[in-house]
Amino acid sequence: xxxxxxxxxxxxxxxxxxxxxxxxxxxxxxxxxxxxxxxxxxxxxxxxxxxxxxxxxxxxxxxxxxxxxxxxxxxxxxxxxxxxxxxxxxxxxxxxxxxxxxxxxxxxxxxxxxxxxxxxxxxxxxxxxxxxxxxxxxxxxxxxxxxxxxxxxxxxxxxxxxxxxxxxxxxxxxxxxxxxxxxxxxxxxxxxxxxxxxxxxxxxxxxxxxxxxxxxxxxxxxxxxxxxxxxxxxxxxxxxxxxxxxxxxxxxxxxxxxxxxxxxxxxxxxxxxxxxxxxxxxxxxxxxxxxxxxxxxxxxxxxxxxxxxx
Amino acid sequence: xxxxxxxxxxxxxxxxxxxxxxxxxxxxxxxxxxxxxxxxxxxxxxxxxxxxxxxxxxxxxxxxxxxxxxxxxxxxxxxxxxxxxxxxxxxxxxxxxxxxxxxxxxxxxxxxxxxxxxxxxxxxxxxxxxxxxxxxxxxxxxxxxxxxxxxxxxxxxxxxxxxxxxxxxxxxxxxxxxxxxxxxxxxxxxxxxxxxxxxxxxxxxxxxxxxxxxxxxxxxxxxxxxxxxxxxxxxxxxxxxxxxxxxxxxxxxxxxxxxxx
Numbered sequence: 001x002x003x004x005x006x007x008x009x010x011x012x013x014x015x016x017x018x019x020x021x022x023x024x025x026x027x028x029x030x031x032x033x034x035x036x037x038x039x040x041x042x043x044x045x046x047x048x049x050x051x052x053x054x055x056x057x058x059x060x061x062x063x064x065x066x067x068x069x070x071x072x073x074x075x076x077x078x079x080x081x082x083x084x085x086x087x088x089x090x091x092x093x094x095x096x097x098x099x100x101x102x103x104x105x106x107x108x109x110x111x112x113x114x115x116x117x118x119x120x121x122x123x124x125x126x127x128x129x130x131x132x133x134x135x136x137x138x139x140x141x142x143x144x145x146x147x148x149x150x151x152x153x154x155x156x157x158x159x160x161x162x163x164x165x166x167x168x169x170x171x172x173x174x175x176x177x178x179x180x181x182x183x184x185x186x187x188x189x190x191x192x193x194x195x196x197x198x199x200x201x202x203x204x205x206x207x208x209x210x211x212x213x214x215x216x217x218x219x220x221x222x223x224x225x226x227x228x229x230x231x232x233x234x235x236x237x238x239x240x241x242x243x244x245x246x247x248x249x250x251x252x253x254x255x256x257x258x259x260x261x262x263x264x265x266x267x268x269x270x271x272x273x274x275x276x277x278x279x280x281x282x283x284x285x286x287x288x289x290x291x292x293x294x295x296x297x298x299x300x301x302x303x304x305x306x307x308x309x310x
Numbered sequence: 311x312x313x314x315x316x317x318x319x320x321x322x323x324x325x326x327x328x329x330x331x332x333x334x335x336x337x338x339x340x341x342x343x344x345x346x347x348x349x350x351x352x353x354x355x356x357x358x359x360x361x362x363x364x365x366x367x368x369x370x371x372x373x374x375x376x377x378x379x380x381x382x383x384x385x386x387x388x389x390x391x392x393x394x395x396x397x398x399x400x401x402x403x404x405x406x407x408x409x410x411x412x413x414x415x416x417x418x419x420x421x422x423x424x425x426x427x428x429x430x431x432x433x434x435x436x437x438x439x440x441x442x443x444x445x446x447x448x449x450x451x452x453x454x455x456x457x458x459x460x461x462x463x464x465x466x467x468x469x470x471x472x473x474x475x476x477x478x479x480x481x482x483x484x485x486x487x488x489x490x491x492x493x494x495x496x497x498x499x500x501x502x503x504x505x506x507x508x509x510x511x512x513x514x515x516x517x518x519x520x521x522x523x524x525x526x527x528x529x530x531x532x533x534x535x536x537x538x539x540x541x542x543x544x545x546x547x548x549x550x551x552x553x554x555x556x557x558x559x560x561x562x563x564x565x566x567x568x569x570x571x
Contacts, residue, residue, distance in 0.1 A: 063357055064327040095440075096474065103467065140477050150440065177405060178408060179441075182406065215356070215357065222406065223406075237505075241505075246498060246499060278465060278508050
């Protein structure tokens, strides 16, 4: 295979085959003819494998370390507890830095192969998880892959995992707007059912995070993924000793609320910076059964998400 | 490539949001504060933070015969900065690129930017061990690179990813200069009790485990966060803070290292 030209606009671009960089490229005729556009055969496989999955929810953020994985875990656990008759799946598509096995308390579990594909790891009666973390020999093992290999892995996760009947599949993503995000969107998006894949955006209050999150919201808009809303994480810290609140990541520019108004997306709620959550993340404990300001905020966020499904 | 650059330092972490960009910018400012000529290259293409952190948003890159001219923070031209943020029309524009385009851009940043004589070039990276990292490591084989500084928070969930980054460095043969532990403990301004929000000592333990130096522990200090958007160094603004202490140590460490050549 020949390398793409240096300024290749990308095969999915409207400019494909038409810009000056395409001149001389062996694929120019395929790219420029809309009728000849080849659909990735993986897309049909994914659709077949996920035919019994009702809803898909992407947990996104342009910024790293804002709590995408934590929010995914909290939402899954809370929803699974409040809807015991429904089934939930979590797919971790952060290939280079998988966090879900630790957060959901499944470190060291193994994925088994059956006739119908990989069986995801059972977390609870109605929750299962798939992550590349289960396929690594040791926590020190690094996945040093360029985009195409990551895409192949994501395709396998979507088409070769035996998800079974799920009411909701939550997809935890890495930061950015690159290979993983484009792949997952192109595999899952079905133009006939526009609401089958939607996104939740996670942010923290400070501008350096909001800056990247705005980019992610525009990514969703460009890709035609409806946004359920924004969750603001680590919004304030309540000192366990004196009870006073401090803004550790100060919202100099109005925080998530101002950004949501500006970008015209709903704000689902704010989660405080609670050392209890940070601790539970590391140990994989479930804290959603407790009653405290954090779980109350979580309950309100989940109710808004549930309402959006009806 | 990078002919006039004496030393190259890469700032890495497997995990996002641990403070790579904050450490990169403050290290660059600290090096400048101690009299060095410094360059700062941001290769986080999907989430560039350096222009905002240095208050340089909206600056335009110009082209000269030799390539792109980096942005200088002031007339003294002692800190040169390059980031994809300077090439975007709007600060909300996403960069929706797959690997090959990102690789091409990073190669251009390394080959076509007209860095003047620099004592240090600091390279700030995105999280992960993928296209950006593989590309930068491949390019750096051709130039003398001093090594990588790893940034982490003390949380187990961050350390999991950072351990992968250390493996990446070992496999690609880049020297590990050491680990900086960030966001370790927050002192309540009301009662001065220190809470280890994201646990504590994780960075030190990892440094011991991986047998690499521990370069310092930075607390959560909102005063440092407030410096975002300016080119003020912690060394001049908060000289008494423990952040300044760690940065001073880091500069000294680098100076000794580079003096040995």
